[in-house]
Amino acid sequence: MFRYLILLSIFSLFLFGDRLSENIEKAQKIVFISFGNIGTEKSYIEVPFMDCSKECDEVDRVKIPLEASYLSKIATDIEKEVLAGKFDFIYTKGDKLIFQNIEERFFSPPFVGDGLDFYNYNELVNNYINSSDYQSAIRNILLKSLPMRLTIKSNRPLSKSLQERLLAKSYLIYLYIDTLDGEVRAIQSRKDGGFSLKIDIDLILKMAIFKYIPEKGILAPYGIFDGASLNIETTENLKALYALNYFDSQYQEIPKSSEVRRAFFTKLRESFKEALSEIVDKIVDIDDFKIHSPVLRFIGKNRVLYQQIGDDEFLRVNAPVYFQYLNQSGELVDFGWGRVEEPKMKFDKNSSITYTKVKLIGGKYPYRKVVYTSLADWSGYLFGIAGGVGSYGITHNEKKVASISSYPISLNLALDLGYLTNWTPLTNLLVNLSLFTESNSISLVGSNHIAQLGLNSLYGFDADIEYRYYLRGSLYVSGIGGIVGRYGEYDIVYFNQVEDNPPVFGDGTLYITSYQLKAGGKLGLALSPNLELFGEFGYSLPIYEDSSIKKGSVKVDTSYFQEDKFGYEGIMELKMGLLLHYDLFQEDIYQILDQARDIL
Structure with a gap:
């Protein structure tokens, strides 16, 4: 019996000693x-x-x-x-x-x-x-x-x-x-x-x-x-x-x-x-020059890994990392990716964090394998495009005069606050900035002295804060809140009608400036650190509005038509879009798509 214990001890020493050597070498x-x-x-x-x-x-x-x-x-x-x-x-x-x-x-x-x-x-x-x-x-x-x-x-x-x-x-x-x-x-x-x-x-x-x-x-x-x-x-x-x-x-x-x-x-x-x-x-x-760090511990329930590398390798909050495992041939095989939640602060004497905590987002953890991480290129900036549908109304003297079905399109910039500030409390926060325009169809509601109303141009900006939470794997939900600025220019034909007299028509250009508070939610899928797909629902309410009419070739008395009290009703929008890391086009796009496909 004693002989078997000695043999078992020698075998364990050989097994774990060899694994330690592999970890030391790779890290x-x-x-x-x-x-x-x-x-x-x-x-x-x-x-x-x-x-x-x-x-x-x-x-x-x-x-x-x-x-x-x-x-x-x-x-x-x-x-x-x-x-x-x-x-x-x-x-x-x-x-x-x-x-x-x-x-x-x-x-x-x-x-x-x-x-x-x-x-x-x-x-x-x-x-x-x-x-x-x-x-x-x-x-x-x-x-x-x-x-x-x-x-x-x-x-x-x-x-x-x-x-x-x-x-x-x-x-x-x-x-x-x-x-x-x-x-x-x-x-x-x-x-x-x-x-x-x-x-x-x-x-x-x-x-x-x-x-x-x-x-x-x-x-x-x-x-x-x-x-x-x-x-x-x-x-x-x-x-x-x-x-x-x-x-x-x-x-x-x-x-x-x-x-x-x-x-x-x-x-x-x-x-x-x-x-x-x-x-x-x-x-x-x-x-040959990529830094590989062994995973020391994995908590499957929370999909959290602990590893050795930290801020001395310029690892920051929310920095993406790739995961590999060591196969029987001694080669590193990619299996997923994640984001840093708490980096080890080597040079911070007051920090109690001794290991870097990483959230596994894409991929399935291979148990009983030697797992390593390597750093991904990351800047904290994502660029994207989105489009969708919306519904809202135009009011005149606080009375709805038109219903609008809109088709907005936007160019987006997402800023990863956790990464850019390297501050753990901001791990799940992003700032989203976008410029948008839209086409739409307008249906008049009631008379209210408006004969025709058509969109000439509309553009605006959207600035919001997003709090993101990963549900399971690469699927996430977000809550968003912010401010929207909207500037619309419309061709308008209006009229005056006194008692039973025939109406007198005039034309012009209607300008509406509106600032709105926005709230909403987002459902997204992070296919890789460099590529995300998302759907977003938002509702915004005006907090300040101004309007005016520049009269056209036909000018009539507007005593019955108050031209300075136009505005918008609450605006509801549903959009879908994608976000790309800004270094994407410096890499092989097919390689990135292959990574996303393998993770899915």
């Missing part, structure tokens, strides 16, 4: 190692200097130095801002590799690679980073920093094979600048006679990535990402004022070359960050 962040040196095609850029006080004539050529040491310092600082947090980040300073308070020195000769074309620079970097001394420093810093970098801690020492697999999630990057043409203009102000600078220079930023292969001890080329325009454009005043040459000047005289260079480098840091962020946005969509 571990990618580490990026910054090479520290930035390559440039030229050691300077030369552009024409235009005097635009009259005809924009070229008066000089300005040389702007692209010093690798200065650019490398800017690059390292901005790499920390853009990459650190989402990924682990090791940077180079002089002859040291640094991760937080851990340093590793290497003794390779100083790297010099200024003024080389990209092909030759890339070959030079490849040879340098694969020298034995540099490789030794890379391995040492990765191993020394590994206990601090583990997303999931282990009470037992990591096996050598697991360490090697974790080290394989390491990449080295370097940046390179291709130069393009540009120009500098000195624009003279008509306001005070002075000058301002307009610098317009395009530099193309590239990022080369090398993947660390620990078993071979090499950094192998992984990919090159480029196309991000590092645009250096500076004007200190509004462009509209520049078009008129009417602005407050920066300089009393035409600026000197030194002032051009100073303005260039002032703008460089901001433009560099924008360009690098654009490249990082591209690489985070690659499977």
